Amino acid sequence: MYQALKPSRSRMLPMRHLNYHTRHWGPDSSPLPTLVLLHGWMDVGASYQFTVDALAQERRIIAPDWRGFGLTTGAPVDHYVFADYLADLDLLLDHYAPGEAIDLVGHSMGGNVAMMYAGVRPERIRRLVNLEGFGLPATRPAQAPRRYAQWIDEIKQLHAGGLELKHYDSQDGVARRLMKTNPRLSEDKAQWLAGHWARPNAQGRWEILGDPAHKITSAQLYRLDEALELYKRITAPVLSVEASDDSLGQWWKDRYTLDEYHQRLTHVAHCRTAVVQDAAHMLHHDQPARVAQLIETFLDEA
Template identity: 65%
Template sequence: MYQARRPSRSEFLPIRGWRYHLRHWGTPEAGRPPLVLVHGWMDVAASWQFVVDAMREDRHIVAPDWRGYGDTTWNGAAPDSYWFPDYLGDLDALLDALAGEQPVDLVGHSMGGHVATLYAGARPQRIRRLVNLEGFGMPASPPEQAPKRYAQWLDEIRALRRGDMDLSDYADAEGVARRLMKTNPRLPPDKADWLARQWARPNAEGRWAILGDPAHKVTNAVLFRPEEAIEVYRRIAAPTLCVVASDDSLGLWWKGRYTLDEFRERIAHVPNLRHALIEDAGHMMHHDRPEALAALIEDFLRGG
């Protein structure tokens, strides 16, 4: 199994009604805020371990499990839906606790990359440097889709109440690892075995259950409007690095409904933007090429 070179330590913080789980690497330094890493949909904070291990600089790094993932748990009744503004609110409260008013370096992957980029436009003074790792957002949703989208949301929260949207579970950790390697054929067995034990845990029946709330599968009732995202992008003050992998994930997912060219047109509205490509990698680039990604991030954060 993979052996972490820089093991993390856990902390729990009360954030907006949630018991937020944070992973810390390195030691806090007076006057220097942490590097904050935020994961994507159906992922966990531990997923950053390979990148942290590959970094040359030993600085303080913090990665949260987003609400409803990993070991972050709700202090009351679990919600039946998740909304993008809540991720922004959680991140704002988290940065208050970690760094006060001091600007931080922020890296986000996938859904976390989209959230981080929106946050950098909503709170431009809070971000020193921003890295977006395939934080694409969503395809444009024309208004005529609204009735069907609301009906779909209602149907899915009803299905959730009936227990019809539960996540898959597995007989053992090896089954979880096989599932991870099926999703990402580049993932080697040693890393898959390690990730499986961070991504899932035995439940009361002894089966390995994914550490994610099934409510994350519920469709967002609100249509995505790229023109709103673009207006937020225009207000980003931090130097921003936009990283994509050589595999075209958007083409695979959306089959022409949303393309890399469309994403690049949107993100081009960020005032101080540069682009980078990670070769021989897919969407989970932090698993596929952690050494290359770590070097790219560190060089950018140093001002390179």
């Protein structure tokens, strides 16, 4: 199994009727800006361990488990609202980095949160690295009636027990699942991730540390016009990092392309892109040393 070079510390913070779990690396204070790492959908903060291990500089690093993921706990809910991630991040920063302009890294859903938050609270972000946080295809108002109906139907399905996440017979079974999804993931890293991504239940079956309610489609359509207004208000320099495998094209085909995403990034005042070769969507697992180098070089620029 993978051996972490920089072991993390777990902390719990009572916040917004939740017990919010955060993972910490490095000293509790540092001359360098605090680095905050935001994980993606159906992932956990520990997912950044390989990248943290590859960072050369010693600095304060914090990675939360989003609500409904990992070790963050709270009262049961039957759906999640994206705006809550912005409020959660704001309160987490108020507690762990009050008055500080932080360095922010987000992967996938976490990258989308990071971009939106940087437009809402531009003064809180010094530099931002977006790892494959592409946003979503543009929508039309005419899609709203069908979307609301879908949302209602999926909530009914959840309460009927129809949206459960798959269980596994062992940690090894979870690791095999991770390796099937990401063929570049080595077995030692998959075994390590499995121990943070899932836990055995009372029956001894390994359950993913993610709430099935996350599978419910958002009732609100993705508003591209709103997203671009937030992009325009980002004042921090932004590095947008993509994997060479073009996961965006694989997901959405011609509904949403990298060219469209790059056009959206022209609304960010200070933004450039980088590509990580021989990597797919989980690029921080596939090429952690390269991702760490890109992050560190960007954060260190004058």
